[in-house]
Amino acid sequence: MLKNIVFTVLLIFVTAENTLAQEKILERANQKYNEYSFSPAIDIYKKVLDKGFVSADLLKKLGNSYYFNADYKEASLIYERLLKEYEGEISPDYFFRYAQTLRSLNQYVEADKLMRKFSEMTSGDVRANSFQTKRDYRTEIKENSGRYTLGNFDYNSVYSEFAPSYTNNGLLFASDRDTGNLAKYRHTWNSKDFLDVYEVKVENASKNTVVKLDKNINTKLHESTTATTKDGATLYFTRNNVVDGKTVKDQEGITRLKIFRAKLEEGIFTEIEELPFNSDTYSVAHPTLSPDEKTLFFVSDMPGSYGESDIFKVAINIDGTFGPPENLGNTINTEARETFPFVTSEEILYFSSDGHPGLGGLDVFATRIKNKSYTGIVKNVGEPINSNLDDFTFIFNEETRTGYFASNRENGLGYDDIYSFVENIPLKLACQQIVTGTVRDKISNQVLVGATVKIIDENNVELLKTLTDANGDYNLMMDCNVGNFVRALTDGYVPAEVYMGASDGQPQIIDFYLERDVVTAGFGDDLAKLLQLSTIYFDLNKYNIRVDAEVEIQKVIAAMDKYPSLKLKVNSHTDSRGKDAYNLWLSQKRAESTVAYMVSKGIAKERLQSEGFGETQLVNQCGNNSRCSANEHELNRRSEFIILE
Structure with a gap:
């Protein structure tokens, strides 16, 4: 009996000691996770899981670590287990992420089942609304597919290349190809090296060279996405939060991203300054310029964001100062990731998202933002630009109909690769919608002949108008990519109007019942x-x-x-x-x-x-x-x- 008691006490002690050890291991893993150091976190979480220690929190973080590292196959396995064992303890977001991983594995039927469940669990969620209104999203993607011919990018390596951007002298891109400081500077997000910015310089018709930007731009930490003014004199770029050569972390121990601006003088970048809307508590990244260079678009998770990252804009004043940041709204932004914006000369905004219905991972989407309207139809650009993995940093020259984008799809040379493309058939973003109806007296119900019906945009600019016929009827054609007001008015009556948001182009019937102006x-x-x-x-x-x-x-x-x-x-x-x-x-x-x-x-x-x-x-x-x-x-x-x- 005494022997059994001693054995039991020892067993309790050993079990308690093992539990404390696992808690310390998890504490270290959670620290790595909170620092966005997902690769080390994965290793630690897996060891704990292999020893039989499991919880909803562990599975969430392990699944997210795979998800944000674009390892969708492993993420799907973890999310599947999470839903089976802890469905009552998880938020709707995990149904969404599990659906995303299944899309990446071409399991669209199961993914749609999860999205229906996700939609039932949420109200007012942009992702759910997009899925419900675009149930046949795969047909739409198929209709948009086949418009591009892909080509190689001669400067890919076995490392990562992404974030191409145009300059007046060639092309900039980001890469972690420099392994000279591998041990010291390896970034722990995905165990790859820190990123630097490179330039493809066009020397002559037959020869291009790749050079690394000078040390004023590239540091021992991350520099990546860029935007350059047409004259090449100003460069905007993304960098880790660094002050006097040292990284700055927030209260959670995370080093955030910031946008910096630099001037090019005699071939050297000088006057490097961070933008005033940067913060130590949230990230600001991935700059791109409007065609007139009066607006800077960027990505952030600052307060006021709808999701994990949103696209914002800010006015660039004549004196070089900036206006307040403005969120582009929840037609473009969702509760998930919207990132890597690019605006063409025709004011088409291309961006990557895993919140809008897609093929899996990040997909490239497009929407028309002419006249500063951000409520137009958002369209998936289709295959072959998009795949079942991550597709991002899309740029496009509308004059030559050529461009570049990056992807981590299979059979690439490196982890991320840049691809060139030619657009053979333009994406149909123009959307015409017929609006018809009858104008009547509200009390008598008599038709009002000769009443005026106008289309007025959100800036109160009249776009077109017509008169009602002998039956009080009108017929107008309007752009359904943007929001507009339909207004009816005639002498002796109070005008009435209805707001028409962006739509899928289906005909709309709007009848007006005008109130008499009794003052007459x-x-x-x-x-x-x-x-x-x-x-x-x-x-x-x-x-x-x-x-x-x-x-x-x-x-x-x-x-x-x-x-x-x-x-x-x-x-x-x-x-x-x-x-x-x-x-x-x-x-x-x-x-x-x-x-x-x-x-x-x-x-x-x-x-x-x-x-x-x-x-x-x-x-x-x-x-x-x-x-x-x-x-x-x-x-x-x-x-x-x-x-x-």
Whole structure:
């Protein structure tokens, strides 16, 4: 018994010691994870997992480490286990990331099942909305595919090359090919070397050379994505947060990214400065310029971001200062990663994302941003630019229809490779949408002929207009890539408008019901005419309200409900047939009958008066002894609604 007790105590001690050891190992792994040092974190998490220690947190971080290192096959296995064992303890994001990994493995049916589950778990999520509105996204991608011919980039190596950008003298790109300081400077995110910026210089028609930018740009840490002004005098580039040659970490121990600006003088980069909207607490990276070089686009996870990284813009002032950063909005940005923007001369924004529906990993997308509108349709550019892995840093020359992008797809020379391409068929981003409808009086429901209907953009600039026809109908063609207002207006009515956001181009019907501007109505006016009512008729020798008259009187009641201070006098008339005294009595009964009907429908009796005029106010020449038709006599059997107050 004593032996068993001793053995039990020792077992408890050893188990406790092993648990403490695993906790220390996990603490070290979590530190690496929080520093974005995903490769070392993977090694540590795997060792802990192999020893049988497992938790939802461990699987989350191991899966994310694979995911952000683009090892989607391993990430899918970990996410699969996470969902099976800990489904009740995970956020919807893990369903999304698992779906992304399956897309990368060409398992689209299973990926779509997960996206449906993800959509059910979220509300207002841009990724879910994109999936729900583009369920047949693979068909759309297929329609956009086959438009490019890919080629090689002669300067790839067995290392990583990506982030091509145009200069006035050739091409810049980022690479970790320099292994001279391998041991000291290896970056632990993916166990690759730190990145530097290189330039392909065009020396003559047959020879190009690759040179590393000078030490004022390249340091012992990361320098990568770049943007150069057309004259080559100004360079924007991404670098780790470095001050006086030393890295600066935030409170979580993470070295953030910043954008710097440099001036080129006599072949040397000088006056290197970081941009004022950088921060030690979030990253700012991947600059690109607008065609007029008055706007800088970049990527950040700063406060106000929708997801893991968003695309922002900032105005570049004439004196070189900057305006406040502006998020491009949730048509472009999602709760996932939007990154590596590029704007063409025709103001097409290309960017990479794993939040919009794609083939897996990061895909390249395009949207038109002309007139500073960021609500247009976002389209996947299709294969062969996009693959089931990461495709990014897309740039395009619209004059030559050529460009470059990077990918970590299989069969490449290195970890990331740059590919050249030729665009054979342009991506169809123009989107025309038919908008039709009818303009009516809100109370009488009568069509308004000759009313003006306009298309007005978000800057209140009138784009086009038309008039309603004899049926009150209009027909307009508008750009559905951007948001616009459809506005209807005509004299005597309050204008009305409807906002039309970017759409898929399906025809839209927008009917307008305009409210009368009652300021134009005054004492003695006939409300029936103002409301364009049909004439209220009575049958011969009758004073009961006809069915067709009831419809018109309801419109008058609606007007009195809308304007509580409105008071009316009902004037009723007869035709000339019959004795004058009888007709006077009959018209008075018709006026009283009309008032009684309105009172029965809730109008206060004090707001109404009535008077019969018999045959004393005929509207035609159908007096006594005239030879008028029944229809002509009917025109005189009517009621009017005269405004008293």
